[in-house]
Amino acid sequence: MNSNRAFPRWSLLLRYAFLTVVAFLTILPVLWVIKIALSGENAFQGSDLSPIPSVLSLKNFYDVVLAKDAQGNWIFGRQLFNSLVVSALTTVVGISLACTAAYAFSRFRFVGRRSLLMLFLISQMFPGILMMVPLYVIMQKTGLLDTLVGLVVVYSITSLPFSVWMLKGYFDTIPKDLEEAAIIDGASPIRVFTTIVLPLAMPAVAITALFSFMSAWNEFVLAYTFMSKETSFTLPVTIRNYVGEHTVKWGLFAASSLLVSIPVVSLFFALQRYLVSGLTAGGVKGG
Numbered sequence: 001m002n003s004n005r006a007f008p009r010w011s012l013l014l015r016y017a018f019l020t021v022v023a024f025l026t027i028l029p030v031l032w033v034i035k036i037a038l039s040g041e042n043a044f045q046g047s048d049l050s051p052i053p054s055v056l057s058l059k060n061f062y063d064v065v066l067a068k069d070a071q072g073n074w075i076f077g078r079q080l081f082n083s084l085v086v087s088a089l090t091t092v093v094g095i096s097l098a099c100t101a102a103y104a105f106s107r108f109r110f111v112g113r114r115s116l117l118m119l120f121l122i123s124q125m126f127p128g129i130l131m132m133v134p135l136y137v138i139m140q141k142t143g144l145l146d147t148l149v150g151l152v153v154v155y156s157i158t159s160l161p162f163s164v165w166m167l168k169g170y171f172d173t174i175p176k177d178l179e180e181a182a183i184i185d186g187a188s189p190i191r192v193f194t195t196i197v198l199p200l201a202m203p204a205v206a207i208t209a210l211f212s213f214m215s216a217w218n219e220f221v222l223a224y225t226f227m228s229k230e231t232s233f234t235l236p237v238t239i240r241n242y243v244g245e246h247t248v249k250w251g252l253f254a255a256s257s258l259l260v261s262i263p264v265v266s267l268f269f270a271l272q273r274y275l276v277s278g279l280t281a282g283g284v285k286g287g
Helices: 002-040 057-066 075-107 113-123 127-140 146-169 176-184 189-200 200-218 219-228 236-240 252-270 272-281
Strands: none
Touching: 002 057, 002 219, 002 252, 057 127, 057 219, 075 113, 075 146, 075 189, 075 200, 075 236, 113 146, 127 176, 127 200, 127 219, 127 236, 146 200, 146 219, 176 252, 189 200, 200 272, 236 252
């Protein structure tokens, strides 16, 4: 009896030890980034492999946040505003289009429905950089080059296939009987969609909105290609500017990386109760 009880205890301890090691190895790079950011101008100096900084300094954060251009404009504030506007508008526009499209794919039967769904899926198999040249030409012809509106349009379009598939899977799990009962009571299709379907699909909408916000917030290649003015840059482009041809400002690079990650981490904590339900319920087989 005692030996049988001891074995599960040792097994549980081994599991905890294994998970502790894996968790430490996972957060070790993050600890190193924090150490470099807090080391001031002494980043990467010496042979100390400890993730704990030997010297604490906020100089790198001050230099990033208080940076100004030659005209005296506050660069970080402007670029933070650009990132927030682009990410927020991308989320609103993308989710609005994805909700209506996903609901149509889930509830209606029309010619080309399965083909369109497959095209959405196939579009996700190619790297986004392949679309850079045609998108650049389209934005140049339409006058949207070097504008935040152009970035919003591009980000909304590129995030649409994933959002549609994610939301369609969740809409498929909502019983049609609820909608049919509302229609019998005299509700219009638009009212059924806005007052019944959308409230029930809020977990999936929230998690899809989170992914849309993250993709727009962290995107670098398109923003770097389509924007030429420093005041029009988003924050990921700013981080890249700390990487020179011959030298890298590691302290500023690490500090700006931590500052850029704060909004995304905050959103994760705010929407964490939707993560499991939104991802699992949306992962059903679509018809």
